[in-house]
Amino acid sequence: MSQSSPLDFVIAGGGSAGWIAAATLARFLGNRGSITLVESEEIGTVGVGEATIPQIHNLIIGLGLDQADFVRQTNATFKLGIEFVDWTGEGQSYTHSFGQTGRGVGLIPFRQLWLRGRALGVARDFGDYAFNVVAAHLGRMSNSAPTNTIPELAYAYHFDASLFARMLRDYSENLGVRRVEGMILDVERDGESGDLISLALNGERRVPGTFFIDCTGFRSLLLGDTLGVPYIDWSQWLPCNRALAVPCESSDAFRPYTQALARKAGWQWRIPLQHRTGNGHVYCSDFLSDDEAASILLANLDGAPLAEPRPIRFVSGRRERFWAHNCLSLGLSAGFMEPLESTSLHLVQSALGRFLNLLPGDLDEASSARDYFNRLSAIEWARVRDFITLHYYANMREGEFWELCRNMNLPETLLEKITLFREAGLVIREEEELFLDDSWGQVMIGQGIMPKSWSPLADNVPGEDIAPFLDSLARSYRVKAETLPTHRQFVEAMVAKDAQVA
């Protein structure tokens, strides 16, 4: 038995990924060595990343942060899901919400009962049976359990990413993380093992360590540049490669959800924060010029712009490995899948969780853990890629870009999912898969992939009982949602005091 290797972590980069890593390592491994974070204000951060998914609670709770304090400090609002507007044709929309849709009866899943109800002509929109969707469209929010037959709202946050990083920086420094301001000029390696041994900074400074976390953003200075781990390009499935981001004044809408509005060759996000709305246009440069993309964005803001649109270039994909030698890559340096389903910050969090679970006491004995980590991460990334790709593939829009998406050759894993769903309304969900059955179901149906039949289990319910069952479910959700505070009331109460708001 040995527990010998010192864990002197060096985190390169202080964007959201760097500070999430610093806070998490300080919280869970702070007593095993030192943690140093190097960042350069001159380079700055990518400055976007404002929408999250409910797994963010694991981070907030894991770090022991107070929810009200977090909402206050980051100008956060609440997110019940994403409304996809015009993806299946102009004027059409559906919402991919968090939480479950409907309620099954015994062994019969709700979706199968809905499919049967649809065939009988008595089912409403699938979203009318999701409490999250009903509350979202009424602009309501609550974080307490309404009744024992109605589920709690499942929620995430919209927040100001730079304020969040600032909050985590204070948290980390209070736990002893050392922050070094400086430009990384070189990364030094051990001549024999090839492991990283130190970062060389401007001013002839060196920051040595035993384990390195690459959080240098798209530059990927450690894993990509120094260790030469290649990038796997996923543009054939996720063709958008540019974004323009611009904040604007808040609108009266103050929606408790993100909007993803399909555009000529991509889509636009609207993310309401307490003090402003975040907007961005994600597009494919083969089909749209930067000027046209900027005009489309500026013509579709809810309020007056507060800055010039900021351009960002990217290629969706990932590094072939995420952990190589004694270097783990997190955030944009590990890869990037465009932000349609707000998954990037979650992938940082889940990679850190996996890393902490697999890290052996002796770093010299980490090779199996490293391989396993890379294998699990690759599966996780591929499933997220498939989920985002589904939105593009199953579009019903006109135009060259959208036609190209409809005709893409799908990854086999996604093709299998779509085929099974079309045949029988079923979802295969495998290990390490982030999105649950309900998410796949909502997006498949929302994007117009309708199953040809339903499970014979649903035939167990007498036909005449289906309509009253569906009606009472939709009605109870609506009646309950109408009693909840508005999103604005809820946020204001949360900011004013730290108590739970009914």
Ligand SMILES: Cc1cc2nc3c(=O)[nH]c(=O)nc-3n(C[C@H](O)[C@H](O)[C@H](O)COP(=O)(O)OP(=O)(O)OC[C@H]3O[C@@H](n4cnc5c(N)ncnc54)[C@H](O)[C@@H]3O)c2cc1C
């Ligand atoms: C258009 C777009 C929209 C997005 N929307 C979302 C979203 O809604 N939800 C979500 O979860 N994620 C989103 N993301 C992803 C999210 O922004 C990132 O995952 C997150 O911000 C983490 O970025 P990062 O810390 O890896 O990189 P960065 O923010 O780029 O940070 C890199 C850090 O490395 C430092 N650095 C780099 N080179 C050097 C050097 N030579 N010397 C010293 N320091 C250096 C920089 O100073 C900086 O501190 C979006 C991304 C894009 C591009």
